[in-house]
Amino acid sequence: MASKPRIKVPASNKVGDVIEVKTLISHVMETGFRKGGDGKMVPRNIINTFTATFGGKEVFKVDLSSGVSANPYIAFNFKVPGPGELELTWVEDSGQKTVEKVAINVG
Amino acid sequence: MTQRTKLDALDRRDFIAGASAVAIATVVFGKAGLAHAQDKPQTFDDIYGKIVGEAKPEDGKVTIDMPEIAENGNTVPYTVSVDSPMTDGDYVKTVHVLSSGNPSPNIATYHFSPLSGAAKVSSRMRLAKTQDIVAVAELSSGKKLIGKRTVKVTIGGCGG
Numbered sequence: 001m002a003s004k005p006r007i008k009v010p011a012s013n014k015v016g017d018v019i020e021v022k023t024l025i026s027h028v029m030e031t032g033f034r035k036g037g038d039g040k041m042v043p044r045n046i047i048n049t050f051t052a053t054f055g056g057k058e059v060f061k062v063d064l065s066s067g068v069s070a071n072p073y074i075a076f077n078f079k080v081p082g083p084g085e086l087e088l089t090w091v092e093d094s095g096q097k098t099v100e101k102v103a104i105n106v107g
Numbered sequence: 108m109t110q111r112t113k114l115d116a117l118d119r120r121d122f123i124a125g126a127s128a129v130a131i132a133t134v135v136f137g138k139a140g141l142a143h144a145q146d147k148p149q150t151f152d153d154i155y156g157k158i159v160g161e162a163k164p165e166d167g168k169v170t171i172d173m174p175e176i177a178e179n180g181n182t183v184p185y186t187v188s189v190d191s192p193m194t195d196g197d198y199v200k201t202v203h204v205l206s207s208g209n210p211s212p213n214i215a216t217y218h219f220s221p222l223s224g225a226a227k228v229s230s231r232m233r234l235a236k237t238q239d240i241v242a243v244a245e246l247s248s249g250k251k252l253i254g255k256r257t258v259k260v261t262i263g264g265c266g267g
Contacts, residue, residue, distance in 0.1 A: 018224035031233070033210045059222040067206055067214035069182040069231040069264070076217075079193070079224030 003027075007088065007102045013080045015106055021052065022075040025090055025098065031066035049091040050074055054104075055084055080104055151205060151212040158203050158243050162251045169202075169242050169254030180234040180264030189226035189244045189252060193219070199226035201245040208238030233264040 005025035013019055025047065032044030050062040050072070060076045078086065083106040090098040149157075173185035189199045198221050204214040214232045226244070237259045244252040 031210070054222060057220075057222065058218075059220055061218040062228075063213075063216040063218075065213040065215060066211050067209050067233050069233050073184075073229070073231050075229040077223050077225040077227050079222055081222065 017080045024073045029070040051089045053087045164251040164253035168252045171256040176259045178261045180260040182231045186229040187242045195221045203243045205241045209235045234260045235263045
Protein backbone atom coordinates (compact mmCIF):
# COMPACT_ATOMS: atom_id res chain seq x y z
CA MET A 1 0.00 0.00 0.00
CA ALA A 2 1.27 3.35 -0.98
CA SER A 3 0.59 6.32 1.28
CA LYS A 4 -0.11 9.88 0.25
CA PRO A 5 2.88 11.05 -1.76
CA ARG A 6 4.88 14.18 -1.07
CA ILE A 7 5.42 16.52 -4.01
CA LYS A 8 7.46 19.68 -4.16
CA VAL A 9 7.44 22.29 -6.92
CA PRO A 10 8.59 25.93 -6.87
CA ALA A 11 5.88 28.30 -5.57
CA SER A 12 6.04 30.65 -8.52
CA ASN A 13 7.36 30.13 -12.02
CA LYS A 14 7.80 31.88 -15.33
CA VAL A 15 6.72 30.44 -18.67
CA GLY A 16 9.67 28.62 -20.17
CA ASP A 17 11.38 27.97 -16.83
CA VAL A 18 12.85 24.51 -16.35
CA ILE A 19 11.81 23.51 -12.84
CA GLU A 20 12.55 20.46 -10.73
CA VAL A 21 9.59 18.41 -9.51
CA LYS A 22 10.48 16.31 -6.47
CA THR A 23 8.29 13.36 -5.53
CA LEU A 24 8.40 10.86 -2.70
CA ILE A 25 5.96 8.05 -2.00
CA SER A 26 5.97 5.47 0.81
CA HIS A 27 6.15 1.96 -0.54
CA VAL A 28 7.93 -1.21 0.57
CA MET A 29 9.17 -2.00 -2.99
CA GLU A 30 9.44 -5.72 -2.19
CA THR A 31 11.93 -7.19 -4.66
CA GLY A 32 10.77 -10.80 -4.84
CA PHE A 33 14.36 -11.91 -4.13
CA ARG A 34 13.98 -11.98 -0.36
CA LYS A 35 12.89 -14.74 2.00
CA GLY A 36 10.42 -13.98 4.73
CA GLY A 37 10.42 -15.29 8.31
CA ASP A 38 8.78 -18.56 7.19
CA GLY A 39 11.61 -19.27 4.73
CA LYS A 40 9.40 -18.72 1.70
CA MET A 41 10.15 -16.12 -0.96
CA VAL A 42 8.24 -12.90 -0.38
CA PRO A 43 6.37 -12.17 -3.63
CA ARG A 44 7.35 -9.10 -5.61
CA ASN A 45 5.32 -6.01 -4.84
CA ILE A 46 6.62 -2.78 -6.29
CA ILE A 47 5.45 0.41 -7.92
CA ASN A 48 6.18 -0.41 -11.55
CA THR A 49 5.16 2.80 -13.32
CA PHE A 50 5.25 6.50 -12.56
CA THR A 51 3.78 9.01 -15.00
CA ALA A 52 3.59 12.80 -15.07
CA THR A 53 1.14 14.48 -17.44
CA PHE A 54 0.36 18.14 -18.01
CA GLY A 55 -2.93 19.00 -19.72
CA GLY A 56 -3.29 15.38 -20.81
CA LYS A 57 0.15 15.34 -22.44
CA GLU A 58 2.81 13.01 -21.11
CA VAL A 59 5.78 14.89 -19.73
CA PHE A 60 7.76 12.15 -18.05
CA LYS A 61 7.40 8.44 -17.38
CA VAL A 62 9.40 5.89 -15.44
CA ASP A 63 9.37 2.09 -15.62
CA LEU A 64 10.59 1.09 -12.18
CA SER A 65 12.06 -2.30 -11.28
CA SER A 66 13.06 -4.10 -8.12
CA GLY A 67 16.35 -2.16 -8.21
CA VAL A 68 14.60 1.00 -7.02
CA SER A 69 14.93 1.62 -3.27
CA ALA A 70 11.98 1.45 -0.91
CA ASN A 71 9.95 4.67 -0.69
CA PRO A 72 10.84 5.70 -4.23
CA TYR A 73 12.12 9.24 -4.63
CA ILE A 74 11.99 10.63 -8.14
CA ALA A 75 13.03 14.15 -9.06
CA PHE A 76 12.57 15.19 -12.68
CA ASN A 77 12.66 18.37 -14.74
CA PHE A 78 9.73 20.12 -16.33
CA LYS A 79 9.63 23.05 -18.72
CA VAL A 80 6.68 25.24 -17.72
CA PRO A 81 4.48 25.85 -20.78
CA GLY A 82 2.02 27.96 -18.79
CA PRO A 83 -0.19 27.74 -15.71
CA GLY A 84 -1.91 24.43 -15.13
CA GLU A 85 -1.89 21.20 -13.23
CA LEU A 86 0.64 18.44 -13.24
CA GLU A 87 -0.97 15.05 -12.75
CA LEU A 88 1.24 12.39 -11.18
CA THR A 89 0.32 8.70 -11.16
CA TRP A 90 1.98 5.78 -9.40
CA VAL A 91 0.91 2.26 -10.39
CA GLU A 92 1.58 -0.77 -8.19
CA ASP A 93 2.01 -4.41 -9.28
CA SER A 94 -1.51 -5.06 -7.95
CA GLY A 95 -2.83 -2.46 -10.38
CA GLN A 96 -3.68 -0.03 -7.61
CA LYS A 97 -3.13 3.58 -8.61
CA THR A 98 -2.23 6.63 -6.59
CA VAL A 99 -3.03 9.88 -8.39
CA GLU A 100 -1.98 13.31 -7.14
CA LYS A 101 -2.42 16.71 -8.77
CA VAL A 102 -0.15 19.64 -8.19
CA ALA A 103 -0.75 23.19 -9.40
CA ILE A 104 1.95 24.91 -11.42
CA ASN A 105 1.57 28.62 -10.75
CA VAL A 106 2.85 31.18 -13.17
CA GLY A 107 3.58 34.73 -12.16
CA MET B 108 31.96 -62.75 -1.90
CA THR B 109 34.16 -61.04 -4.44
CA GLN B 110 31.28 -60.92 -6.80
CA ARG B 111 29.03 -59.37 -4.28
CA THR B 112 31.54 -56.61 -3.53
CA LYS B 113 31.73 -55.91 -7.24
CA LEU B 114 27.99 -55.69 -7.43
CA ASP B 115 27.90 -53.36 -4.47
CA ALA B 116 30.45 -51.11 -6.10
CA LEU B 117 28.45 -51.05 -9.29
CA ASP B 118 25.32 -50.21 -7.42
CA ARG B 119 27.05 -47.43 -5.65
CA ARG B 120 28.40 -46.03 -8.89
CA ASP B 121 24.98 -46.23 -10.47
CA PHE B 122 23.50 -44.57 -7.47
CA ILE B 123 26.02 -41.71 -7.56
CA ALA B 124 25.48 -41.20 -11.30
CA GLY B 125 21.75 -41.22 -10.81
CA ALA B 126 21.91 -38.86 -7.89
CA SER B 127 24.06 -36.36 -9.74
CA ALA B 128 21.68 -36.47 -12.69
CA VAL B 129 18.85 -35.62 -10.35
CA ALA B 130 20.92 -32.87 -8.75
CA ILE B 131 21.74 -31.35 -12.14
CA ALA B 132 18.11 -31.54 -13.18
CA THR B 133 17.07 -29.80 -9.98
CA VAL B 134 19.60 -27.03 -10.53
CA VAL B 135 18.59 -26.52 -14.16
CA PHE B 136 14.83 -26.71 -13.71
CA GLY B 137 14.94 -25.07 -10.31
CA LYS B 138 16.66 -22.06 -11.84
CA ALA B 139 14.27 -21.95 -14.77
CA GLY B 140 11.33 -22.14 -12.40
CA LEU B 141 12.72 -19.33 -10.27
CA ALA B 142 13.41 -17.14 -13.26
CA HIS B 143 9.89 -17.70 -14.47
CA ALA B 144 8.43 -16.81 -11.12
CA GLN B 145 10.36 -13.54 -11.04
CA ASP B 146 9.47 -12.73 -14.62
CA LYS B 147 12.95 -11.30 -15.23
CA PRO B 148 15.14 -14.10 -16.56
CA GLN B 149 17.48 -11.81 -18.49
CA THR B 150 21.08 -11.18 -17.59
CA PHE B 151 22.81 -7.82 -17.87
CA ASP B 152 24.22 -8.78 -21.27
CA ASP B 153 20.78 -9.79 -22.58
CA ILE B 154 19.22 -6.51 -21.60
CA TYR B 155 22.17 -4.38 -22.66
CA GLY B 156 22.25 -6.18 -26.03
CA LYS B 157 18.54 -5.60 -26.55
CA ILE B 158 18.83 -1.88 -25.86
CA VAL B 159 22.03 -1.15 -27.75
CA GLY B 160 21.72 -3.69 -30.58
CA GLU B 161 24.30 -3.19 -33.30
CA ALA B 162 24.84 0.47 -32.44
CA LYS B 163 28.06 1.72 -30.89
CA PRO B 164 26.93 4.16 -28.21
CA GLU B 165 28.94 7.34 -27.88
CA ASP B 166 30.64 7.86 -24.53
CA GLY B 167 30.97 11.11 -22.65
CA LYS B 168 27.61 12.87 -22.81
CA VAL B 169 25.78 10.83 -20.18
CA THR B 170 26.76 11.69 -16.62
CA ILE B 171 25.97 9.46 -13.67
CA ASP B 172 26.45 11.37 -10.48
CA MET B 173 26.63 9.08 -7.46
CA PRO B 174 28.90 8.31 -4.52
CA GLU B 175 32.06 6.35 -5.27
CA ILE B 176 31.56 4.32 -2.11
CA ALA B 177 28.03 3.47 -1.02
CA GLU B 178 27.91 2.48 2.64
CA ASN B 179 24.36 1.19 2.46
CA GLY B 180 23.36 -0.63 -0.69
CA ASN B 181 19.68 -0.37 0.21
CA THR B 182 19.49 3.19 -0.89
CA VAL B 183 22.13 4.76 -3.09
CA PRO B 184 21.24 8.23 -4.39
CA TYR B 185 22.09 9.06 -7.99
CA THR B 186 21.47 11.62 -10.69
CA VAL B 187 21.63 10.83 -14.38
CA SER B 188 21.86 13.70 -16.82
CA VAL B 189 22.32 13.78 -20.57
CA ASP B 190 24.02 16.70 -22.30
CA SER B 191 21.52 17.22 -25.13
CA PRO B 192 19.05 19.85 -26.34
CA MET B 193 15.40 19.15 -25.49
CA THR B 194 13.54 20.62 -28.46
CA ASP B 195 10.62 19.11 -30.37
CA GLY B 196 12.94 17.91 -33.11
CA ASP B 197 15.92 16.81 -31.06
CA TYR B 198 15.52 15.42 -27.57
CA VAL B 199 16.41 12.51 -25.33
CA LYS B 200 13.65 9.91 -25.56
CA THR B 201 14.71 7.27 -23.09
CA VAL B 202 17.40 6.64 -20.50
CA HIS B 203 17.93 3.07 -19.29
CA VAL B 204 19.74 2.66 -15.98
CA LEU B 205 21.27 -0.81 -15.60
CA SER B 206 23.33 -2.55 -12.94
CA SER B 207 25.88 -5.25 -13.71
CA GLY B 208 25.67 -7.11 -10.41
CA ASN B 209 22.09 -7.00 -9.13
CA PRO B 210 19.77 -10.04 -9.27
CA SER B 211 17.67 -8.04 -11.73
CA PRO B 212 19.85 -5.81 -13.94
CA ASN B 213 17.14 -3.23 -14.66
CA ILE B 214 17.04 -0.34 -12.24
CA ALA B 215 14.68 2.00 -14.04
CA THR B 216 13.84 3.27 -17.51
CA TYR B 217 13.10 6.97 -17.84
CA HIS B 218 11.04 8.35 -20.72
CA PHE B 219 11.46 12.05 -21.43
CA SER B 220 9.63 14.45 -23.72
CA PRO B 221 10.42 17.94 -25.04
CA LEU B 222 8.31 19.19 -22.10
CA SER B 223 10.93 17.74 -19.75
CA GLY B 224 13.14 20.72 -20.44
CA ALA B 225 16.26 18.82 -19.40
CA ALA B 226 17.11 15.13 -19.53
CA LYS B 227 17.97 14.89 -15.89
CA VAL B 228 16.57 12.67 -13.17
CA SER B 229 17.43 11.89 -9.56
CA SER B 230 16.40 8.80 -7.65
CA ARG B 231 17.71 6.11 -5.32
CA MET B 232 18.74 2.59 -6.26
CA ARG B 233 19.48 -0.70 -4.53
CA LEU B 234 22.88 -2.28 -5.07
CA ALA B 235 23.59 -5.87 -4.04
CA LYS B 236 27.39 -5.55 -4.26
CA THR B 237 30.23 -3.55 -5.75
CA GLN B 238 29.48 -3.17 -9.45
CA ASP B 239 29.19 -0.99 -12.53
CA ILE B 240 26.19 1.19 -13.26
CA VAL B 241 25.49 1.79 -16.92
CA ALA B 242 23.15 4.43 -18.36
CA VAL B 243 22.17 4.21 -22.02
CA ALA B 244 20.37 7.18 -23.56
CA GLU B 245 18.31 6.92 -26.75
CA LEU B 246 17.85 10.18 -28.64
CA SER B 247 14.91 11.05 -30.88
CA SER B 248 17.33 10.83 -33.80
CA GLY B 249 17.97 7.18 -32.95
CA LYS B 250 21.49 7.90 -31.76
CA LYS B 251 22.63 6.18 -28.57
CA LEU B 252 24.83 7.54 -25.81
CA ILE B 253 26.35 5.73 -22.87
CA GLY B 254 27.70 6.56 -19.42
CA LYS B 255 29.36 4.24 -16.89
CA ARG B 256 30.20 4.41 -13.24
CA THR B 257 31.72 1.96 -10.76
CA VAL B 258 30.32 1.99 -7.25
CA LYS B 259 31.84 0.23 -4.25
CA VAL B 260 29.22 -1.12 -1.89
CA THR B 261 30.03 -1.78 1.76
CA ILE B 262 26.75 -3.41 2.82
CA GLY B 263 24.65 -4.98 0.07
CA GLY B 264 21.03 -3.99 -0.30
CA CYS B 265 19.24 -7.20 -0.98
CA GLY B 266 17.68 -7.68 2.41
CA GLY B 267 19.53 -10.83 3.27
